Amino acid sequence: MSALSDQVVSIATMVYLLAMISHAVEYALGASRARVVAAPAPELVGAAVGGGSVAVVSAGIAGDPVVGGGAVAGGSAGAAGGPVAAGEAVPATDVAADPAWRTAWRAELAGRIAVGLTALAAALHLVALVTRGLAADRMPWGNMYEFVLTVSFIGVAAWLVVLVKVPSLRRLGLFLTLVMVLLVATAELVLYTPIVPLVPALNSYWFIVHVSTIVFASGLFLLGAVPAVAYLMRAGYEQGKRSFPYTLAKRLPAAAALERLTFVLHAFSFPLFTFAVIAGAIWAEAAWGRPWGWDPKETWAFISWVVYAGYLHARATPSVRRNVATWLAILGFLTVLMNLFGVNIFFEGLHSYGGL
Amino acid sequence: MTAVDDRPGTPAQAPRRRPNPLLALLRNSWRQLTSMRTALVLLFLLAVAAIPGSVLPQRGVNPEDVRDFFTEHPDLAPWLDRIGAFEAFSSVWFSAIYLLLFTSLIGCITPRLRDHVRALRAKPPAVPRRLERLPQHAVLPAPDGGAVAIAETLRRRRWRVVVRGDEVSAEKGYLKETGNLIFHTSMVVVLVGVALGSWYGWHGNRLLVAGADHVFCNTGQQYAEASFGPRVGDDLPRFCMRLDDFDARFLPSGQPSSYNAKVTVDEDGGSPRPAEFSVNSPLRLDGANVYLLGHGYAPVIRYTDRFGNSQHSAVPFLSNGDIGLTSEGLAAFPDANVNPDTGERDPNLQMAFSGLYLPTAPQKPPFSRSEHPAEQNPLLGLVAYRGNLGLDGGIPGSVYQLDQRQVRNGRLTEIGTKELRVGESWTLGDGTTLEFLGTEPYIVLSVRHDPGAALLLVSSVGLVLGLMGSLFVRRRRVFVRVLPAGSGDPGSGSPTGGSSLVEVAGLPRTEHPGFAAEFAELVSAIGGDQRADAATGAGAPAGTGAGASAGAREGAE
Numbered sequence: 001m002s003a004l005s006d007q008v009v010s011i012a013t014m015v016y017l018l019a020m021i022s023h024a025v026e027y028a029l030g031a032s033r034a035r036v037v038a039a040p041a042p043e044l045v046g047a048a049v050g051g052g053s054v055a056v057v058s059a060g061i062a063g064d065p066v067v068g069g070g071a072v073a074g075g076s077a078g079a080a081g082g083p084v085a086a087g088e089a090v091p092a093t094d095v096a097a098d099p100a101w102r103t104a105w106r107a108e109l110a111g112r113i114a115v116g117l118t119a120l121a122a123a124l125h126l127v128a129l130v131t132r133g134l135a136a137d138r139m140p141w142g143n144m145y146e147f148v149l150t151v152s153f154i155g156v157a158a159w160l161v162v163l164v165k166v167p168s169l170r171r172l173g174l175f176l177t178l179v180m181v182l183l184v185a186t187a188e189l190v191l192y193t194p195i196v197p198l199v200p201a202l203n204s205y206w207f208i209v210h211v212s213t214i215v216f217a218s219g220l221f222l223l224g225a226v227p228a229v230a231y232l233m234r235a236g237y238e239q240g241k242r243s244f245p246y247t248l249a250k251r252l253p254a255a256a257a258l259e260r261l262t263f264v265l266h267a268f269s270f271p272l273f274t275f276a277v278i279a280g281a282i283w284a285e286a287a288w289g290r291p292w293g294w295d296p297k298e299t300w301a302f303i304s305w306v307v308y309a310g311y312l313h314a315r316a317t318p319s320v321r322r323n324v325a326t327w328l329a330i331l332g333f334l335t336v337l338m339n340l341f342g343v344n345i346f347f348e349g350l351h352s353y354g355g356l
Numbered sequence: 357m358t359a360v361d362d363r364p365g366t367p368a369q370a371p372r373r374r375p376n377p378l379l380a381l382l383r384n385s386w387r388q389l390t391s392m393r394t395a396l397v398l399l400f401l402l403a404v405a406a407i408p409g410s411v412l413p414q415r416g417v418n419p420e421d422v423r424d425f426f427t428e429h430p431d432l433a434p435w436l437d438r439i440g441a442f443e444a445f446s447s448v449w450f451s452a453i454y455l456l457l458f459t460s461l462i463g464c465i466t467p468r469l470r471d472h473v474r475a476l477r478a479k480p481p482a483v484p485r486r487l488e489r490l491p492q493h494a495v496l497p498a499p500d501g502g503a504v505a506i507a508e509t510l511r512r513r514r515w516r517v518v519v520r521g522d523e524v525s526a527e528k529g530y531l532k533e534t535g536n537l538i539f540h541t542s543m544v545v546v547l548v549g550v551a552l553g554s555w556y557g558w559h560g561n562r563l564l565v566a567g568a569d570h571v572f573c574n575t576g577q578q579y580a581e582a583s584f585g586p587r588v589g590d591d592l593p594r595f596c597m598r599l600d601d602f603d604a605r606f607l608p609s610g611q612p613s614s615y616n617a618k619v620t621v622d623e624d625g626g627s628p629r630p631a632e633f634s635v636n637s638p639l640r641l642d643g644a645n646v647y648l649l650g651h652g653y654a655p656v657i658r659y660t661d662r663f664g665n666s667q668h669s670a671v672p673f674l675s676n677g678d679i680g681l682t683s684e685g686l687a688a689f690p691d692a693n694v695n696p697d698t699g700e701r702d703p704n705l706q707m708a709f710s711g712l713y714l715p716t717a718p719q720k721p722p723f724s725r726s727e728h729p730a731e732q733n734p735l736l737g738l739v740a741y742r743g744n745l746g747l748d749g750g751i752p753g754s755v756y757q758l759d760q761r762q763v764r765n766g767r768l769t770e771i772g773t774k775e776l777r778v779g780e781s782w783t784l785g786d787g788t789t790l791e792f793l794g795t796e797p798y799i800v801l802s803v804r805h806d807p808g809a810a811l812l813l814v815s816s817v818g819l820v821l822g823l824m825g826s827l828f829v830r831r832r833r834v835f836v837r838v839l840p841a842g843s844g845d846p847g848s849g850s851p852t853g854g855s856s857l858v859e860v861a862g863l864p865r866t867e868h869p870g871f872a873a874e875f876a877e878l879v880s881a882i883g884g885d886q887r888a889d890a891a892t893g894a895g896a897p898a899g900t901g902a903g904a905s906a907g908a909r910e911g912a913e
C-alpha cells in the first residue's frame with residue numbers, strides 16, 4: 001500500500017506537469033483568440049465595479065460571428081457567484097475555416113485538456129493520500145512529506161471548485177499547476193519519509209481537528225496566493241506596464257476579478273486558520289500543559305495570523321491601495337511557507353517531530 | 357467590505373475659539389492612534405517583532421539553548437540579553453507594540469460599539485427618491501395587500517422592515533458589524549486572560565519515582581523548576597501524589613506509542629483515590645492540572661558499607677535524548693561508612709557511583725548505547741568513586757551529576773568500573789558491596805495552574821464566531837415603493853399597464869457578488885407568483901438596464 005502510494009504520487013506529479021504544459025499551450029495560442037473577442041473581459045469588470053449588480057451587455061455578442069452563442073451575459077463573476085454560464089464559445093459552422101478561429105478552438109481545447117488533466121492529477125493525488133493513510137493506519141498528516149502532500153491537495157481541490165463556479169479564471173491554471181508541480185515534486189524528492197506511526201503526543205482528537213483545519217487553511221492560502229500574484233501582474237499590465245513579469249499577465253482575467261477572488265479565498269481561510277490555531281492551543285494545553293508557549297511553529301503561526309489580519313484590514317481601509325494589500329497577502333503566504341518548511345528545517349522545538 | 361473611512365469620527369468643524377494647543381495635540385494623537393492606518397502599521401510591526409523570538413533561543417522555551425548561545429557568542433549574547441532578546445515575548449519592545457495596538461483597538465471599537473448599538477435601534481432609512489439609480493432595480497405589478505403585504509414578505513425573510521405610507525425600507529445583515537465588534541472585543545478579552553494567567557498562574561516541574569517512598573506533596577520547595585506569577589500567594593492547593601505504576605508501550609523501532617501513569621492522589625479534604633493520566637489527557641485537580649511530560653528509569657541500588665550498613669538509592673537517571681532511552685545518573689552515598697557505634701563520619705570515605713543505564717543493552721560491547729527504550733536487556737554500567745563528595749562545601753551541586761571539581765582536585769578517586777545486570781552484585785576492593793536490585797519507573801511532571809484559561813477559551817469562541825459573522829455576512833438594503841395606479845411607465849409595455857405597480861430597488865452596502873441573485877429571488881417573492889418574472893423581464897423601463905438583470909445569469913466567458 002505504501003509503495004502504491006509512492007508510485008501514485010510520482011504519476012500525479014507527471015500529470016500535473018502535463019496539465020501545466022497544456023495550460024501553457026492554451027496560453028500561447030490564446031493570442032488570436034484575444035484578437036477575435038472584441039471587448040476585453042467585460043463581464044469581469046462589471047463584477048468589480050458594481051458589486052455584482054451591474055448588467056454588462058457584452059459588446060460582441062450580437063455581431064461577433066465567432067463568439068456565437070451569447071457566451072458573455074454580464075453580471076457578476078465573483079467566486080461566490082451563482083450558476084455557471086451555459087454558453088461556451090460555440091462555433092458556427094460558417095466560420096470553421098477561419099484560421100483565427102481554428103487557433104482559438106485549439107486554445108480552447110488545450111485549456112479543457114489542461115483542466116481535465118488537473119482533475120485527473122488531483123484524483124491521483126487523493127488516491128495517494130488515501131493509500132498512504134491506509135498504509136499508516138491513521139490520517140496522513142504525521143510528517144512534513146504527508147503534510148505538504150495534503151496541503152497541496154486541498155489547494156488543487158479548492159481550485160477545481162473555484163473553476164466550476166467561475167470558469168473564466170481558467171488561465172490561472174498555468175500558475176496553479178506550476179505551484180503544484182513544484183510542491184509535489186519537492187515533497188517527493190526532498191521531504192520523503194517512510195511511514196511511521198504517530199508519537200503519543202500526536203495521538204489525540206485535537207490533533208486531527210488541529211491538523212486537518214491547518215492543512216485546509218494552508219491549502220486555501222496556497223490557492224489564494226495564485227490570484228494574488230496574478231493580480232499584481234495583471235494590474236501592472238492594465239496600467240500599461242509592458243516589461244517582463246507584467247507581459248505574462250496579458251491573457252489573464254481582469255485585475256479586479258483576480259483581486260476579488262484573492263479576497264474571497266482569504267476571507268474564507270482566515271477564520272478557518274484562526275480556528276485551527278485555537279484548536280492547536282487547546283491540544284497544546286492538554287499535551288504540554290500550556291496553550292501557547294512561543295515555540296517556533298507557534299510563533300510563525302502567530303506571524304502568519306497577524307499578517308493576514310493585516311491584509312484584511314488593509315483591504316478594508318480605503319486609503320490603502322489594493323496592490324499594497326495584495327502584497328500583504330503574498331507576504332502572509334511566505335510566512336505560511338516558512339512555517340511549513342523553514343521552521344522544521346532551521347529551528348528546534350516541540351513541533352520538530354515533522355522530521356526530514 | 358464596508359468602505360470604512362479612516363476615521364468615521366467627528367466632522368472637522370472650524371474651531372470657534374483657539375483650542376488649547378496641548379489638548380489639540382492630545383486629540384490629534386488619539387485620532388492618529390485609533391486610525392485604521394495606525395492599526396495596520398502596528399499589526400505589521402507586531403509580526404516583525406515576533407521574528408527574533410523564533411530565531412533566537414528563548415529562556416521560556418529552551419533555557420539550555422540560551423546557555424549554549426552564550427558560550428558560542430560571548431560578545432554578542434550579553435548585548436542581546438540587555439535588550440531582552442532571549443525573552444522576546446516579554447521584552448519592552450514587544451510589549452510596547454501590542455499595548456499600543458490594543459490601546460488603538462479599544463479606542464477604535466468603543467465609538468463603533470456605540471454607533472452600532474444606535475444603528476441596531478434605528479429604523480432603516482427612508483426610501484430614496486430615485487430608486488432607479490440604485491444598483492438593483494425592478495418594477496412589477498403590485499401584489500395584493502400593497503406595502504403592508506410586502507413588508508410582511510420581507511419580515512418573514514428576516515429583514516428589518518419599516519413601512520412609511522406606501523414605502524417600505526428594509527435592511528439586513530447587521531450581524532456583520534456585530535460579528536466584527538465581537539471579534540475585536542474578544543481580542544481584548546484574550547489579552548485579559550493572558551494577563552490573569554501570568555499574574556495569578558504558577559507552574560512547577562519535577563520528577564516522580566514510583567513507590568511509596570517517593571510521595572510528592574504540592575509545595576513550592578518540591579519542584580526542581582518552578583515559576584510563580586507575581587500575585588500568587590504561598591498557599592498552593594494541597595494535594596499529595598504517589599506514582600503506583602507507569603506503563604509505556606513502544607514499537608519495535610523504539611518509537612513510543614502510548615504512555616499511561618497510574619497514581620494515588622490525596623487531595624485536601626478528600627480520601628486518597630486512584631487516578632490515571634497520560635500525554636494527551638492531564639489529571640485535572642482542584643486548582644491545578646498535572647501533565648505528563650516524560651519518563652525514565654531510576655535504578656535501585658543497595659550499597660553495604662564497611663560496617664555492614666545498607667543504604668538504598670533510587671535516583672532517576674536522565675535520558676541523554678536518544679531513542680533507546682540511554683540514561684545517565686548518579687547514586688551517591690554521602691552517609692556511607694559512618695561508624696554506627698561512634699557516629700563518626702569519615703569525610704573521605706563517602707561513596708558515589710556514576711552510571712549509564714541501558715534498558716536494552718546490545719549483545720556485545722561497547723555497552724554505551726541502548727537499543728530500545730523498553731527493558732529487554734537491562735544493563736547498568738557503573739564507575740565507583742570514593743572520597744569527599746564535596747556536598748558540605750556549600751556549593752550546591754546537581755543531584756544527577758558528580759561534582760567533577762572534587763575529582764580534579766584529587767579528593768575523590770575512581771576505584772573501579774563494572775557492568776551489572778539486575779540482581780548482580782559487585783564487591784569492591786575494600787570489601788563493601790553494591791547490588792543492582794532493579795529499576796523503578798519515574799515520570800516527568802508539570803503541575804500548573806492557569807486562572808486565565810477559561811477566559812481564553814470563551815474569547816476564542818468569540819474570535820471565531822465573530823470573525824465568521826464579520827466576513828460572511830453582508831449588509832444590504834431593499835426599498836419598495838408602491839406606485840399609484842396608472843402611473844406605470846407607458847414605454848415599458850407592461851402587460852399590466854393599468855393596474856398599480858411597485859418599484860423595488862436594492863443596495864448592497866458591502867461588496868456582494870451574490871446580491872443580484874438574492875434580489876431577483878426577493879423580487880419574485882414580493883410579486884407573489886410567476887407574474888413577477890414576466891414583469892421584471894419585460895416591465896423594466898428602458899435605460900435602467902439593471903432591472904432586467906435581476907434575473908440575468910451570472911456571466912462567464
Ligand code: HEM
Pocket residue numbers: 306308309312313316357358359360390391392393395399457458460461462464465536540543823826827
Ligand atoms: C489586535 C489587533 C487587530 C486584529 C488582529 C484585527 C483583525 C481584524 C480582522 C481579521 C478583520 C477582518 C474581519 C472583518 O472584515 O470584519 C478586521 C476588521 C476590522 N478591523 Fe480590526 N484588528 C485589530 C485591530 C483593529 C484596530 C486597532 C482597529 C481600529 C483602528 C480595527 C478596525 C477594524 C475595522 C473597522 C474592521 C472592519 C473592516 C470591514 O469593514 O470589514 N481593528 N480586523
